[in-house]
Amino acid sequence: MSYKVAVAGATGNVGREMLSILAERQFPAREVVALASSRSVGVDVSFGDSLLKVKALEHYDFRGTDLCLMSAGGAVSKEWSPKIAAQGCIVIDNSSQWRMDREVPLIVPEVNADALDGGIKKGIIANPNCSTAQLVVALKPLHDAATIKRVVVATYQSVSGAGKEAMDELFSQTRAVFVADPIEPHIFPKRIAFNVIPHGGTFLDSGYTTEEFKIMVETQKILDPNILVSATCVRVPVFISHSEAVHIEFEQPITAERARAILREAPGVLVIDKREDGGYITPVEAAGEDATYVSRIRKDPSVEHGLAMWIVSDNLRKGAALNAVQIAEVLINRKLLKRAA
Numbered sequence: 001m002s003y004k005v006a007v008a009g010a011t012g013n014v015g016r017e018m019l020s021i022l023a024e025r026q027f028p029a030r031e032v033v034a035l036a037s038s039r040s041v042g043v044d045v046s047f048g049d050s051l052l053k054v055k056a057l058e059h060y061d062f063r064g065t066d067l068c069l070m071s072a073g074g075a076v077s078k079e080w081s082p083k084i085a086a087q088g089c090i091v092i093d094n095s096s097q098w099r100m101d102r103e104v105p106l107i108v109p110e111v112n113a114d115a116l117d118g119g120i121k122k123g124i125i126a127n128p129n130c131s132t133a134q135l136v137v138a139l140k141p142l143h144d145a146a147t148i149k150r151v152v153v154a155t156y157q158s159v160s161g162a163g164k165e166a167m168d169e170l171f172s173q174t175r176a177v178f179v180a181d182p183i184e185p186h187i188f189p190k191r192i193a194f195n196v197i198p199h200g201g202t203f204l205d206s207g208y209t210t211e212e213f214k215i216m217v218e219t220q221k222i223l224d225p226n227i228l229v230s231a232t233c234v235r236v237p238v239f240i241s242h243s244e245a246v247h248i249e250f251e252q253p254i255t256a257e258r259a260r261a262i263l264r265e266a267p268g269v270l271v272i273d274k275r276e277d278g279g280y281i282t283p284v285e286a287a288g289e290d291a292t293y294v295s296r297i298r299k300d301p302s303v304e305h306g307l308a309m310w311i312v313s314d315n316l317r318k319g320a321a322l323n324a325v326q327i328a329e330v331l332i333n334r335k336l337l338k339r340a341a
């Protein structure tokens with residue numbers, strides 16, 4: 001069985017990564033179509049050893065296409081995902097548009113693939129926020145072992161999480177610092193080069209930002225609605241990979257040694273945790289990798305049963321494109337992806 005797959009947003013950070021992961025994992029596609037805005041029609045994007053000519057999403061006929069991996073932003077997804085699904089094509093969407101919709105499964109395959117068995121009523125499956133994905137991959141096996149009550153997380157998020165123009169902004173501002181040019185922030189609200197910004201998305205009445213709120217509610221939807229979560233999201237001048245400093249409070253006792261042993265066996269997790277100089281992972285080392293890395297596992301003495309740890313993953317891969325392709329693989333394995341053609 002092989003499938004016709006469209007990648008919508010193929011010229012973007014996530015879309016390009018999707019194309020490369022589909023090729024790397026030899027996804028059973030008989031044809032892959034690259035779609036973006038009409039601005040990009042005719043542009044070449046790489047798919048394995050070949051090049052694909054980009055077509056316009058708005059003029060593409062989805063009849064006969066089995067699967068659409070969508071990474072073109074919330075507004076485009078809001079308009080197009082229902083229309084695409086109505087043509088018999090399953091959409092796996094990377095935006096936040098559908099994540100909290102009760103009829104849309106929000107999936108991280110290592111954590112809650114079974115939620116797909118509840119049905120794909122709208123023909124849309126949501127991929128979580130990049131910071132949520134890596135967090136729940138590490139939390140799930142610990143939750144199974146000792147029941148998590150509460151999570152406090154501070155993120156150190158790379159600029160690629162805000163799109164390709166955000167990466168250009170870090171590059172041009174860094175250059176501007178060295179040549180003493182004036183710096184005008186465009187994508188980020190303040191200068192990002194040689195700085196950190198405690199703000200992602202927009203502010204809510206609660207004082208949290210939308211980026212923080214997403215981590216809080218998505219973790220509950222994917223893992224367990226009883227887990228209390230508080231997040232602080234910080235943008236840092238790193239190109240790829242998000243890092244997270246995480247404090248976890250459990251119902252039952254769990255030692256750092258036991259957590260390390262559990263995480264070593266957990267799907268999608270790699271533990272790098274030597275208590276010595278350099279015995280932990282940094283974002284530069286996680287870039288281009290599939291794993292969610294966990295380091296600095298230690299007791300949190302501020303609560304009765306607590307652990308602290310450092311979690312790092314490539315936000316464009318596990319945080320977006322890889323997770324989407326893994327969802328597609330689950331659909332195939334569970335015979336949930338019917339050929340449209």
Ligand SMILES: NC(=O)c1ccc[n+]([C@@H]2O[C@H](COP(=O)([O-])OP(=O)(O)OC[C@H]3O[C@@H](n4cnc5c(N)ncnc54)[C@H](OP(=O)(O)O)[C@@H]3O)[C@@H](O)[C@H]2O)c1
Pocket residue numbers: 008009010011012013014015035036037038039040057058071072073074076094095096128129130160161162163164165315316319320
């Ligand atoms: N970056 C991450 O770590 C990450 C993680 C999880 C989820 N996401 C989500 O994934 C989505 C894409 O993120 P990104 O970082 O890849 O952004 P990006 O680099 O800015 O790319 C945006 C893509 O959307 C396309 N697009 C824009 N308007 C369109 C339209 N009207 N019709 C069709 N295509 C259109 C763009 O095509 P043109 O080049 O033609 O403009 C481009 O291919 C966003 O919803 C984002 O929130 C990102």
